[in-house]
Amino acid sequence: MIIRINELSDVPIYMQIRNQIVMGISGGELAAGEQLPTVRALALEMGINTMTVSKAYQLLKTEGYIMTDRKNGARVRMEIQKQASIPEANKTELRRIVSEARISGVPKSEILSLVEEYYGATR
Amino acid sequence: MMFFFGLIMFLCLVPTTWIYFFQIYPAKWKEKKLVFGVKNRSEFQEGETAQQVEALVKKHHTQALGIAIVVTILSALFLLLKGVTVQTAIWTIFIMIALVALVVPYYFGNKEMKALKRSLGIKSEAGVTYTDLSNASAVHALRPANVCIPTLLSFGVVIFALLVDFKVIPFGNNWFVGVFMLTGMAAMFFAIAVLVCVLAVILDRVKNEVVSADSAINANYNRAKKKNMADMFVIFLWVNFVFMVLWMVSFYFITEELLVMIALAVYMILLLSAVALFVVREKKIEARYEKEMTMLEDDDDLWIAGMIYCNPNDKRLNVEKRVGVGGTINLAHPMGKLIYVFAALAIVATIVAVVFLGMMESTPLKVYVKDGKVICHQLWDEYVIDVNDIQEFSQGDKLSELHMARIAGVGMPNMLKGKFFVEEESGCSVFLWRANENYIMIRTADRAYYFNSTSEDETLEAARSIESALSSR
Numbered sequence: 001m002i003i004r005i006n007e008l009s010d011v012p013i014y015m016q017i018r019n020q021i022v023m024g025i026s027g028g029e030l031a032a033g034e035q036l037p038t039v040r041a042l043a044l045e046m047g048i049n050t051m052t053v054s055k056a057y058q059l060l061k062t063e064g065y066i067m068t069d070r071k072n073g074a075r076v077r078m079e080i081q082k083q084a085s086i087p088e089a090n091k092t093e094l095r096r097i098v099s100e101a102r103i104s105g106v107p108k109s110e111i112l113s114l115v116e117e118y119y120g121a122t123r
Numbered sequence: 124m125m126f127f128f129g130l131i132m133f134l135c136l137v138p139t140t141w142i143y144f145f146q147i148y149p150a151k152w153k154e155k156k157l158v159f160g161v162k163n164r165s166e167f168q169e170g171e172t173a174q175q176v177e178a179l180v181k182k183h184h185t186q187a188l189g190i191a192i193v194v195t196i197l198s199a200l201f202l203l204l205k206g207v208t209v210q211t212a213i214w215t216i217f218i219m220i221a222l223v224a225l226v227v228p229y230y231f232g233n234k235e236m237k238a239l240k241r242s243l244g245i246k247s248e249a250g251v252t253y254t255d256l257s258n259a260s261a262v263h264a265l266r267p268a269n270v271c272i273p274t275l276l277s278f279g280v281v282i283f284a285l286l287v288d289f290k291v292i293p294f295g296n297n298w299f300v301g302v303f304m305l306t307g308m309a310a311m312f313f314a315i316a317v318l319v320c321v322l323a324v325i326l327d328r329v330k331n332e333v334v335s336a337d338s339a340i341n342a343n344y345n346r347a348k349k350k351n352m353a354d355m356f357v358i359f360l361w362v363n364f365v366f367m368v369l370w371m372v373s374f375y376f377i378t379e380e381l382l383v384m385i386a387l388a389v390y391m392i393l394l395l396s397a398v399a400l401f402v403v404r405e406k407k408i409e410a411r412y413e414k415e416m417t418m419l420e421d422d423d424d425l426w427i428a429g430m431i432y433c434n435p436n437d438k439r440l441n442v443e444k445r446v447g448v449g450g451t452i453n454l455a456h457p458m459g460k461l462i463y464v465f466a467a468l469a470i471v472a473t474i475v476a477v478v479f480l481g482m483m484e485s486t487p488l489k490v491y492v493k494d495g496k497v498i499c500h501q502l503w504d505e506y507v508i509d510v511n512d513i514q515e516f517s518q519g520d521k522l523s524e525l526h527m528a529r530i531a532g533v534g535m536p537n538m539l540k541g542k543f544f545v546e547e548e549s550g551c552s553v554f555l556w557r558a559n560e561n562y563i564m565i566r567t568a569d570r571a572y573y574f575n576s577t578s579e580d581e582t583l584e585a586a587r588s589i590e591s592a593l594s595s596r
Contacts (some may be wrong), residue, residue: 001256002336002418007436008250024256041260045330046252047437 001029005046013048017056025065025076036066036074127384129202132214134388137198142227144191147229147446150182154413155212159183159232160429160445161422166243178233180509183228190228194221195327207536208484212477219470226430231445233429240423248421250436253333255341262342264349265356267328270320273360277309277316280367284309294375302405302528302544307369312367316360326450329443334416344415347408352449355401362393427454484537487577488556490563492588497565499554504540506554508565508572510592515566518586520562522575527553545573563589 001024005016024030036042039057043050057074060066064081068074086094100109152158153168158176167176199215204210216289242249247527287294294300343420345476370386425434433441435455444451452459482502489500492510499506519525524546532541543553554574555562562575575582 001338002333003254003256004251004255006251021256032481035262037259039254042254042256044328044439045259046254047330047434047439047442051436 003046005048014052014055014059017042017053018059019058021060022065025080030076032076032078032080034076035072036076038073126202127381127388128207129204129210129214130472131384131388132218133198133202134391134395136218136221137195138399140191140221142223142395142398143225143447144187146402147226148184148187152176154410156409156416157429157445159236159428161231161233161236161240164240164245166245167239172239172243172527175239176236179232179239183232186228187225190221190224194225197221200563206484208477208481211480214569215473215477219473226428230428233426234428237401237423247424249424253418253420255333255338257329257338258342258345260328260331262331262345262349263327264346265323265353267324269353269357270323270360272399273357273364274313274316274320277313277360277364277367280364280371281309281313283307284371302530302549304528305374307370308539309367312363316363316475319356319359319363322449323353323360325441326352326356329441330439331419332443333420334592337415340415342411342490344408344412345410348405351401351404351408354404355397358397360395360398362390362397366390366393384409407472441575483533483535488554489577489588490554490574490576490582490585492585492592495592497585497589499572501540501554504554506574507553508567510589511596512567513565513589513593515564516569516589516593519562519563519564520560522555522557522562525573526561527573543573545571551555561586565589 001020003017003020003024005013007013009016011019021030021036030036036057037045039050039053045055046053057066061068061074065077066074067077068106098111102108147159149155152163153173155163158167158180166172182248197217198221201213202209204213204506247394253456283292286292288301288303288306290301294305327349332348333341334344335341366386370383373382373386376515393512422434423429425432426445427433429445430451431454432445432451433454437453437455440453440456440458442453445448453464454460454463486502489498491498491500494508497506497508497510497513526547527539528544530542530544530549531541532543532553533539534541538557539553539555541553543551544552545553551571551573554572556575556577559575559577559579559582561579562573563582563586565572565574576585
């Protein structure tokens with residue numbers, strides 16, 4: 001799986017890593033139980049601070065996407081808890097995206113087809 | 124002798140120039156990943172733009188070809204130069220000028236390519252990096268044993284040389300045994316081995332390139348490149364070790380300086396052959412993966428002139444070079460800045476050393492007796508021997524027949540200065556102008572002094588003064 005990091009983006013790097021790993025899990029690029037690189041290895045490869053990667057992993061662990069232990073490092077969880085609901089923060093974000101698209105004249109069908117495409121692409 | 128010095132310089136510079144030329148000025152730019160340090164995009168390969176790039180590449184390729192030919196011709200002409208200082212000064216300055224001159228068309232090519240990119244409205248993606256999660260720090264090709272074995276064997280040669288110098292191992296009654304010349308040379312080549320070993324490990328751990336969305340392709344591509352690099356370093360280390368052994372064995376039979384020079388020339392040829400092999404294999408790898416390279420990490424703007432990496436957001440000190448062989452330093456890294464300052468200081472120091480050498484060669488040695496003291500003087504060096512301390516005094520007129528080996532100091536074709544091994548006696552202070560066959564030997568309680576002046580008359584005059592001072596004490 002390829003992670004794209006934009007150092008000049010407003011989104012913090014740890015959040016970019018977190019988001020893309022989540023997308024990777026959702027899209028099937030990262031399989032359940034798949035080993036992730038160690039914090040040090042990933043930081044070295046990306047040329048960023050180990051604390052940044054550690055923060056991203058910590059967040060993913062808290063959210064239940066990955067599990068970490070001293071012996072095996074980080075792995076994608078075998079069973080990710082299915083809440084079957086969109087968190088409030090994501091709803092607000094989705095609302096912002098839809099609103100912006102509506103203001104700029106994007107038809108509803110196009111938004112729906114995009115959702116269909118992304119949802120379909122993920123499993 | 125000096126011809127071989129020139130030959131070594133020639134063998135270093137000319138193949139390097141041509142390897143460099145073929146590396147950074149490829150004629151078939153469409154097949155390359157980079158055009159003058161700017162990522163080769165599909166936009167560059169279409170219609171009128173392709174013609175513009177073609178013209179640009181052709182122009183700078185021709186200029187660089189001209190420079191490479193001039194460097195080769197001048198290098199050949201410099202083989203005819205005479206005199207140590209002249210040769211050293213010209214070669215030192217010329218190597219610097221030649222290497223800078225060769226990248227001048229590249230610099231302008233890079234500038235023009237960046238301008239073309241902007242004119243096409245291609246937005247720079249500086250700051251965007253790609254990392255393959257599956258390969259993060261997992262692709263290595265260097266087997267530690269492959270670099271450790273020749274390095275350890277080289278260390279064994281140093282130990283052997285040390286034991287020879289301490290006369291633990293018999294090495295005949297050669298004059299060089301005990302003066303630590305063997306150990307010094309062996310230690311120097313061992314230091315090269317350690318440096319190569321460290322470099323090999325560092326470059327095996329550089330960031331893996333992301334060339335495709337397929338992790339398997341990325342892994343194979345990076346492994347192939349790292350394997351090629353590792354092989355080159357392993358060849359370097361074995362050549363270094365074999366050279367150390369052969370040099371030591373041959374030194375047992377022939378102790379001519381000429382032999383050292385010839386051996387060094389062969390050593391350079393072998394090392395450059397390893398680099399040439401690396402370049403050929405690198406080109407094959409690039410050609411093999413050319414069609415599978417679907418991803419472009421646009422960091423063109425982070426490379427000054429397409430050659431110097433400067434990214435303050437990158438915490439890495441060492442990154443893979445964009446052009447050429449090996450790695451380069453991130454200029455924005457605090458340690459990187461320090462290394463660049465040291466490199467600049469090294470260049471300045473080289474120029475200063477050449478000036479220093481020139482002064483040494485052109486300043487005559489002076490020997491005279493003043494206030495009951497024998498004084499030998501040149502530039503900032505001065506030996507002062509009290510006449511009352513002299514236990515033995517003699518004169519010689521066949522300096523060239525004296526057997527001398529340097530322990531510490533200066534050993535130039537025109538003069539010798541410092542601590543030397545003279546006629547099987549260690550720790551002698553030497554202050555001799557080689558063209559003058561007359562010399563004076565003085566022995567004090569702690570050491571022997573061999574000295575003369577540049578002028579024959581001055582030497583004889585000094586000898587008379589010492590004699591008269593000795594008789595009147």
